[in-house]
Amino acid sequence: MHHSWISGIGSAHPKGIVTNEELAKKIAQHGAETNDQWIRERTGICERRISSLKEDERNSSLGLRASLEAMEMANIQPQDIDLILYATCSPDTLVPSTACWLQKKLGALQAGALDLNAACSGFVYGLHLADQMIKTGAHKTILVIGGEVLSPYLNWGDRTSSILFGDGAGAAVVQRTHSDQSSRLFSTHVGSDGNLWDLFYIPAGGSNQEVTPEVYERQEHKMKMKGREIFKVACNTLATYAKKAIESNEFSVEDVDWIVPHQANLRIIENVAKKLNVPMDKVIVNVDRFGNTSAATVPTAFAEAVKTGKIKRGDLVLFDVFGAGLTYGSALLRW
Ligand SMILES: CC(C)(COP(=O)(O)OP(=O)(O)OC[C@H]1O[C@@H](n2cnc3c(N)ncnc32)[C@H](O)[C@@H]1OP(=O)(O)O)[C@@H](O)C(=O)NCCC(=O)NCCS
Structure with missing residues (x-):
């Protein structure tokens, strides 16, 4: 394989x-x-x-x-x-x-x-x-x-x-990968819970509801969110999926050099770091300058940390995400 x-x-x-x-x-x-x-x-x-x-x-x-x-x-x-x-x-x-x-x-x-x-x-x-x-x-x-x-x-x-x-x-x-290299993706885990669809959704613009002038007037073609509810689920699932990635590869939390979490809210990131017992200086943050760029948060934060020399080849890196759906996931890799 x-x-x-x-x-x-x-x-x-x-x-x-x-x-x-x-x-x-x-x-x-x-x-x-x-x-x-x-x-x-x-x-x-x-x-x-x-x-x-x-x-x-x-x-x-x-x-x-x-x-x-x-x-x-x-x-x-x-x-x-x-x-x-x-x-x-x-x-x-x-x-x-x-x-x-x-x-x-x-x-x-x-x-x-x-x-x-x-x-x-x-x-x-x-x-x-x-x-x-x-x-x-x-x-x-x-x-x-x-x-x-x-x-x-x-x-x-x-x-x-x-x-x-x-x-x-x-x-x-x-x-x-080439046969003798250490850089590799160890694992990816994904999950979702469609029952939580209404925590974050766009009501109109699909087969549920076309965009009519009335819908437009009510701004139902725009994002709707229950922030407080998402906050709680996000903290729990991010911690769960981080552990899944680490444990399934028989690493310990201490082995991980960098966590690159989804950048939705600094308080969510800090809460998860605390749950995992990881100091914030091992966590990549760019939400302060870019906000939540959805699917782009992890690759942009990772790219920036690589470009500035913070993350180096050979480091063990954990990606940890959640999003609308709700969806969740993590990936562990040797960069
Ligand atoms: C949305 C979020 C920032 C709100 O923060 P919070 O600390 O939970 O704040 P609350 O919703 O409890 O609101 C606290 C108060 O601030 C008010 N408030 C909400 N947004 C505000 C704003 N932009 N400016 C000023 N006040 C605001 C609320 O009306 C509330 O007032 P009240 O106490 O008089 O009712 C936070 O819940 C969050 O980030 N959730 C996750 C959202 C997310 O990640 N979405 C993307 C999913 S990928």
């Missing part, structure tokens, strides 16, 4: 920075009230990047920049890619897939291309699929992207959800 490894990683964000103060003004224009202090204290977020929605900041365009960076690190060409898995819940278009838009922009015409939607857990779900496909020998070089432009789905009049999110994309080249 083959094993897989991440041979390259990259990230991209829109240029436009929106600070909490600027966001508070926008939210006020939509009839709600918030402020920098509340957002910082309750979420740890100071600013986020919001797409201009112009061609160079569409989801697949951010995915392109992230992919080119990952491919350069992996030293591969577009024709080497045999599959593109694009994890997103905010596609460029419903049809064709964002993966196909990216394939066109990359010129990776030998590759199969598809989107997968596991919301914020999508990147780990993508790694899960890529790892299995490499293990079976079906594919050799897979591009896994977690990318989102969720800003058009935010209801700026809802101060509990619109303060949390930002746009961005991260990409990883997943390949078959």
Whole structure:
């Protein structure tokens, strides 16, 4: 059986920075009230990047920049890619897939291309699929992207959800390992509970409800969230899936060099670190500068930590995620 490894990683964000103060003004224009202090204290977020929605900041365009960076690190060409898995819940278009838009922009015409939607857990779900496909020998070089432009789905009049999110994309080249290398993906675990669908959803725009003028008026084509309920489930499942990853590979928590958790709220991250008894200096955080970029949080935070030299080849790294669905997952790898 083959094993897989991440041979390259990259990230991209829109240029436009929106600070909490600027966001508070926008939210006020939509009839709600918030402020920098509340957002910082309750979420740890100071600013986020919001797409201009112009061609160079569409989801697949951010995915392109992230992919080119990952491919350069992996030293591969577009024709080497045999599959593109694009994890997103905010596609460029419903049809064709964002993966196909990216394939066109990359010129990776030998590759199969598809989107997968596991919301914020999508990147780990993508790694899960890529790892299995490499293990079976079906594919050799897979591009896994977690990318989102969720800003058009935010209801700026809802101060509990619109303060949390930002746009961005991260990409990883997943390949078959060479026989003697230590860098490899040890395991991936995924799970979900569809009974918890109403904690975070977009009511209209699918077969449940088409977008009519009345639906538009009620903003039901925008995100709805029960933040407090998600908070509790997230803390528990993140701890459970971190333990699953570590124990199933017979490592101990102390063996893990870095945890890269889903970046939804600094308080959730700190709560999970405490539950796992891991000091915060082993936890990668970028939610302060980018907010929750959904499927993009883990690959962008990981790429940034690799680029700045914090995470080094040979380090044991844990990815730990949750998202709408609800969905959950973790991955353990030797970088
Ligand atoms: C949304 C979230 C930040 C709210 O933080 P919280 O500490 O749970 O805050 P609460 O919902 O208990 O609200 C506390 C108070 O602040 C108010 N409030 C909510 N949002 C506010 C805002 N942006 N600005 C100012 N006040 C706000 C509430 O109305 C409430 O007021 P009250 O006490 O008078 O009723 C937090 O629950 C969270 O991050 N949850 C997880 C969400 C998530 O991860 N979603 C993505 C899933 S992938």
